Amino acid sequence: MQIDAVIAFFLLGALTVWLKAPIKFPKSLYDSITLFLMIAIGLKGGIALQEHASFNLILQSAAVILFGILIPFIAYPILRYFGYLDRINAAAIAAHYGSVSVGTYAVAVALLESADIDYEAYFPLFVVLLEAPAIVVGIWLANRKSGKQSNFKLDKEIVFNQSILLLMGGLMIGYFGGASVEKIMPLFGVLFPGMLALFLLEMGIVAAKRLQQVTSAMYFLIAFGIAMPIFGGLLGLGLGIMMDLSAGGMALMATLGASGSYIAVPAAMRMSLPEADSGLSISTSLGITFPFNVLVAVPFFIALSQWLVIN
Amino acid sequence: MLDRQTCFMVAVAISLCVMAYVSVMIGHSSVAALITAALVIALLVMKNVKKVERPSQKKQLNLPLVSE
Numbered sequence: 037m038q039i040d041a042v043i044a045f046f047l048l049g050a051l052t053v054w055l056k057a058p059i060k061f062p063k064s065l066y067d068s069i070t071l072f073l074m075i076a077i078g079l080k081g082g083i084a085l086q087e088h089a090s091f092n093l094i095l096q097s098a099a100v101i102l103f104g105i106l107i108p109f110i111a112y113p114i115l116r117y118f119g120y121l122d123r124i125n126a127a128a129i130a131a132h133y134g135s136v137s138v139g140t141y142a143v144a145v146a147l148l149e150s151a152d153i154d155y156e157a158y159f160p161l162f163v164v165l166l167e168a169p170a171i172v173v174g175i176w177l178a179n180r181k182s183g184k185q186s187n188f189k190l191d192k193e194i195v196f197n198q199s200i201l202l203l204m205g206g207l208m209i210g211y212f213g214g215a216s217v218e219k220i221m222p223l224f225g226v227l228f229p230g231m232l233a234l235f236l237l238e239m240g241i242v243a244a245k246r247l248q249q250v251t252s253a254m255y256f257l258i259a260f261g262i263a264m265p266i267f268g269g270l271l272g273l274g275l276g277i278m279m280d281l282s283a284g285g286m287a288l289m290a291t292l293g294a295s296g297s298y299i300a301v302p303a304a305m306r307m308s309l310p311e312a313d314s315g316l317s318i319s320t321s322l323g324i325t326f327p328f329n330v331l332v333a334v335p336f337f338i339a340l341s342q343w344l345v346i347n
Numbered sequence: 348m349l350d351r352q353t354c355f356m357v358a359v360a361i362s363l364c365v366m367a368y369v370s371v372m373i374g375h376s377s378v379a380a381l382i383t384a385a386l387v388i389a390l391l392v393m394k395n396v397k398k399v400e401r402p403s404q405k406k407q408l409n410l411p412l413v414s415e
Contacts, residue, residue, distance in 0.1 A: 118355040247392070258393050259356040262385070266362050332385045335378050336366055343373040 042146045045233040046330055049240020053248070061238045069235045070299070073142055074202035076224035076231075081160025081203075082210015083217060088158050096279050100162045100292075103275055104169035107268055107293065108134035112177050114263075119256040124178050128305045128312035129257075131174020132321045133264045135297035136166045138199055139239060140329045142232050144291040147338060148284045149229075155284025164203045166292055171304045178309050199300045239326065246323025254319060261296075261324025265333045269294035273337060273344075283338075283345040290337035294329050296321035356393070360386060 039047075052059050085093075108130035115126035141163055148155050210217055272293025276286030298321045305312055349357070363386045370379035 114355075118351045120352070255393065256352050256355070258389060259352075259359045262389060263355070263359045263362065266359075266366065328385060332378075332381045335375075335381065336370060339370060339373055339375040339378050 040147060040150055042143065042150075042229060042233050042236055043330060046236040046240040046243075046327070049237040049242075050244040050327070051240075053241055053244035058241060059237070061241060065234075066238050069231050069238075071198075071202060072224070072231050073228075073235060074138060074199055075206040076228050077138065077142060077145075077160045077163065078203040078206020078208075079210040079217060079221070079224050081158055081163075082207040082213070083221075084157030085161060085207065085211050088156070093158065093161075097161065097165055099275060099279060100165050101169055103272070103293065104134055104136075104166040105173055106134075107271070108170050108173040108177065110267065110271075111264060115260065119260060124309055124312045125316060127174045127178035128309050128314075129260075129317045129320060130177060131170045131305060132298070132301045132317045133268060133296045133325075134166075134170025134173060135168075135301045136163055136292050137295035137297055137321070137326060137329070138163060138203070138299070139235060140291055140295035140326060140334065141288070142228075143236070143330050144288055144334045144338070146229055146232055147334060148287065151338070153284040153287070153338065153342065154282050155288055156281060159285070159288050160203060160207055162289075162292060164200060164207060167200050167203075167297070167300050170297075171301055171308075174301070174305065175308050178312070236330070239322075243323055243327045246319045247327075254316065257316060257320045258324055261320040262328055264296065265294035265325055265329050269333055269337050273341065276341070277344070283341045286341035286344065287334070287338040290341065291329070291334055294325075294333045294337070296325045298322040298326065360390075363389075 049059070108127075111130035111133045112126050115121045115129055116123070119126070121129070141159075145155070145159075269290040270293075272290040273286055275293070276289035279285075279289070281289060298318055302314055302318055305317065306314060363382055367379040367382040367386075370376065370382060
């Protein structure tokens with residue numbers, strides 16, 4: 037049996053917590069790696085966008101935005117009806133699942149590349165497009181009966197948060213940089229898997245700690261944190277089929293549907309819905325959904341996409 | 348009679364079993380093994396936490412946020 041080296045680092049991080057021998061991972065290193073990954077993903081997408089810009093891509097982008105709007109509308113009633121959650125918490129958690137996890141996307145890309153499976157390289161554009169719509173929907177779901185309006189500070193948080201800025205910035209530099217971008221690609225291309233491995237080492241530590249903090253309030257959310265990746269992933273796979281994507285593209289679209297945000301959305305929710313219990317949403321998306329996606333859902337969707345294309 | 352939360356959890360467990368079955372059918376038994384392991388771990392974690400009926404009774408977690 038062979039295990040992907042990048043995934044093995046995630047397991048190593050989790051193992052250190054379970055063995056009660058946690059590795060001290062410097063916060064500044066984690067911040068630097070996150071910054072690196074987002075720029076690298078954006079740059080790669082920008083270069084690909086230069087080669088693939090077309091009217092069809094605009095239609096695909098519109099479909100992706102609608103997809104990002106749809107998922108919170110599915111998650112919200114599930115959380116309200118089955119989970120008995122209040123309006124604010126249900127809306128906040130739904131927003132997390134409508135948005136995407138760049139870390140999960142990076143893992144899916146690494147797995148596709150290690151298996152030599154082709155994918156549409158302009159996918160980072162979709163990652164950027166999927167970050168914000170769910171935040172807006174989540175806030176609307178939470179405030180629709182109280183009549184609150186979103187304020188400028190919040191709009192700024194949505195538009196100018198670090199992940200959107202870096203991904204979009206990288207995308208623009210990759211698109212407009214022309215041949216000069218190739219000069220910096222050895223740093224952002226060759227080192228990408230190694231940086232991702234370090235990122236996953238830290239994420240393994242954080243996810244395992246979150247899992248240990250699961251309490252009675254999260255009884256239902258454990259099941260929800262597994263159900264949403266399956267449901268969102270299958271919807272993403274369906275969208276990938278409709279968009280006539282390659283096997284890798286379908287798997288990536290399923291990954292985007294399956295993942296839940298743990299960076300951009302928590303920051304926006306803290307600002308816009310301070311009364312929501314951020315521990316519930318982050319523990320679910322980071323402690324349950326992220327490891328489930330990395331270890332189970334992403335390999336499953338890659339296998340299923342390959343099978344769908346072959347048959 | 349099963350309540351809504353239990354029904355949902357049963358549905359999730361069935362979904363995982365279906366995923367494992369599909370994985371075997373498409374020739375990826377290693378993925379099926381991972382799914383089975385996830386199901387077992389999820390059941391073990393849930394066994395260790397007490398069920399809550401209504402949100403009004405739930406404890407506020409106030410966990411520290413992950414480093415941004």
